[in-house]
Amino acid sequence: MNSTFNWGIIGPGKIAQQFASDLAFIPGAKVHAVASREIGRAQAFANSFEAPFHYGSYEDIVGCPDLDAVYVATPHVGHFENTIRCLEAGIPVLCEKPLAMNYRQVELLIDTARRKNTFLMEALWTRFLPSTRLMLKLIREGEIGELVGVKADFGFRSDLPPEDRIFNKALGGGALLDIGIYPVFLALLLFGKSCEIKAMAKIGTTGVDEDTHMLLRYPGGQLAQLHGSFLVDSKREAFIYGDEGTIHMHANWYQQTNLSIFRAQAEPQLFSVEKKGLGYHYEAQEVMDCIGKGKIESDRMSHALSAALMLSLDSIRREIGLVYPEDE
Ligand SMILES: NC(=O)c1ccc[n+]([C@@H]2O[C@H](COP(=O)([O-])OP(=O)(O)OC[C@H]3O[C@@H](n4cnc5c(N)ncnc54)[C@H](OP(=O)(O)O)[C@@H]3O)[C@@H](O)[C@H]2O)c1
DSSP states (O other): OOSSEEEEEESOSHHHHHHHHHGGGSTTEEEEEEEOSSHHHHHHHHHHTTOSEEESSTTGGGGOTTOOEEEEOSOTHHHHHHHHHHHHTTOOEEEESSSSSSHHHHHHHHHHHHHTTOOEEEEOGGGGSHHHHHHHHHHHTTTTOSEEEEEEEEEOOOOOOTTSTTTOGGGTOSHIIIIIHHHHHHHHHHHOSOSEEEEEEEEOTTSSEEEEEEEEEOTTSOEEEEEEESSSOOOOOEEEEETTEEEEEOSSGGGOSEEEEEOTTSOOEEEEOOOOSSSTHHHHHHHHHHHHTTOSSOSTTOHHHHHHHHHHHHHHHHHHTOOOGGGO
16 A cells, blocks of 8 residues: 555535544545535635545545545435445445444445445444543453443533434434434443343434433343433443443543543542544544455454444334334
8 A cells, every 4th residue: 555545535524624634643644535515615625635636526536536545424314325336436435423324224335345345434433542442451351340231321412403414304313323322332342232222212393313311231131321312411421330340431431531440449540541633533544554454344343343333223213213214
């Protein structure tokens, strides 16, 4: 591989801006091309990151020369369509969470990545943050004993209008797919696939979930108590319970650098890690490393993990009665 790595970006919105800024932390990583639904926005974004190519449609970016990977950062309903188009063209993809709208779409994306021998990964950035690595290491080293359960939340009160992508059903809005996905992912990472799911939600006026509470059971006997919300500013902490202690991932747990271990009759033990930038370059680096090794998936955010995550989200949606047009 060249010493430069050329990223393409589809959907130059808020998160794409943060992702592109963080590429500065990776030697050789560059924004090479930008695709927007509107050429002026593509050009403005390309100019601010000195990208040589810009396109006024998402379709056109697949013809861009020398692209090493594309980052898909559109609203949820665009993930499947934009990702599959790139994969069919043999272009590796890092796609924002959730990888698609449902399990059937995720299966199709994975099948396409395999058939085209082309890299695909869901951009679940928390998986690659130093704090997540540290948490997993502490568990592996037995610091809290056998795992018993997890409690995690991700809630912020949103005053965005109903048309915004987070509330708009036609764009795949809803708290579960947008932010509830993080606690569901944490429990999956710790315990594997769940065997029982209970969930309740408040469905808002736009027809999507605004406040979703979940209880999951795992084959190892562990339990997870999870919450995602656009209605309340929750504390956004995670507690991972073991029979010899508890790991407290401080707020906001999904992007933290600090965590503590609590044990009976002992002072909490604080652990800190360094995080550079906002933290989006860690997932970008994983993509670059995997592609450099000729892999079509990451071991740490594997196709199987994304598929299992979507199976959980589908089951939770069944429990709360949330159906999207893509499910029909
Ligand atoms: N990893 C994280 O920390 C994180 C944080 C926030 C969001 N996300 C994920 O990133 C994705 C984008 O989120 P965002 O907050 O960046 O979204 P956003 O700014 O609202 O939208 C991103 C871009 O999508 C394009 N787009 C395509 N169809 C659209 C439509 N019908 N309405 C509005 N925009 C449309 C727009 O670009 P053009 O019109 O210029 O093409 C827009 O700028 C979502 O999948 C979200 O779940 C991840």
